[in-house]
Amino acid sequence: MGAMFLGAAGQQAAVGGEREKTVRSKALASLIRAGVAFSRNDEPLARALLTSVAKDFDSIEMRLYAVATRRRLGQLLGGDEGRAMITQADAWMTDQMIKNPVRMTAMLVPGFPDSSNSLDCPRTR
Numbered sequence: 001m002g003a004m005f006l007g008a009a010g011q012q013a014a015v016g017g018e019r020e021k022t023v024r025s026k027a028l029a030s031l032i033r034a035g036v037a038f039s040r041n042d043e044p045l046a047r048a049l050l051t052s053v054a055k056d057f058d059s060i061e062m063r064l065y066a067v068a069t070r071r072r073l074g075q076l077l078g079g080d081e082g083r084a085m086i087t088q089a090d091a092w093m094t095d096q097m098i099k100n101p102v103r104m105t106a107m108l109v110p111g112f113p114d115s116s117n118s119l120d121c122p123r124t125r
Contacts, residue, residue: 035111
């Protein structure tokens with residue numbers, strides 16, 4: 001799912017998820033909203049949503065989603081802080097036998113550009 005998809009369809013999916021009123025569905029809806037925000041060049045909102053949703057995933061023990069979300073946040077932040085988040089996420093995923101953290105993140109946290117270089121940041125290249 002690319003950034004271009006996350007327009008009206010992404011908003012509809014997010015609203016549908018929020019109707020379920022569970023932490024899990026609200027977190028997944030916020031993840032979609034973060035991708036929509038990024039596609040609309042609203043990086044501050046995308047970062048805020050990713051920060052919040054990572055904590056939500058932690059609270060319901062959805063560790064892979066939390067780690068992938070923090071990896072994506074690291075890409076947005078860039079710099080030393082962002083690289084550290086990416087490195088930490090990649091190490092955790094590798095320990096879980098995930099062979100390609102970039103692709104896993106793309107699947108779980110859609111709506112952001114990806115790169116074959118796992119430390120590339122979407123807006124800072």
